[in-house]
Amino acid sequence: MSLGYRYVGPPDIAARARHEPAGRAIRSGADFLSWYAGADHRDPLFTYVVTVDGVLRVAPRRSEHVACAAGADVLAAGEIGFAADGRVVEVTNQSTGYCPDPSCWPAVAAALDAAGLTHPGGFTSEFVFRHCPSCGHLNLIKDDDYTCAICGAALA
Ligand SMILES: [Zn+2]
Structure with a gap:
């Protein structure tokens, strides 16, 4: 039985993803600040997933969601953008690897709330x-x- 969404994208991408690092887990404001300081900001958006244990994981936008999730099922996936203080300014369910339904928003909100990151209260797209x-x-x-x-x- 699956709690969330299984990867449904091309198998070759999943195979390549096994050699990439998983996304960085953001469980607190301190996690966010430490990750954000070292992140590449040339692209303001990042790949994210919410793992089945409810943790937000983020990775550079060029990363596949399946790599960010270490190949596991997810509760939510998409793209996310932050202000420097951790406020979420953009968040979507755009993931062709997992095709999460917009109804996955509560899992995103719970993961952001758990990390102390304020958010817009719904997907921006x-x-x-x-x-x-x-x-x-x-x-x-x-x-x-x-x-x-x-x-x-x-x-x-
Ligand atoms: Zn058709």
């Missing part, structure tokens, strides 16, 4: 993903159009 049951294409749902962009099949 929400994404809905559906794999096509017919052709397997990963669709990003726009305007409530639940049909596959490749083959036109209905998406559940």
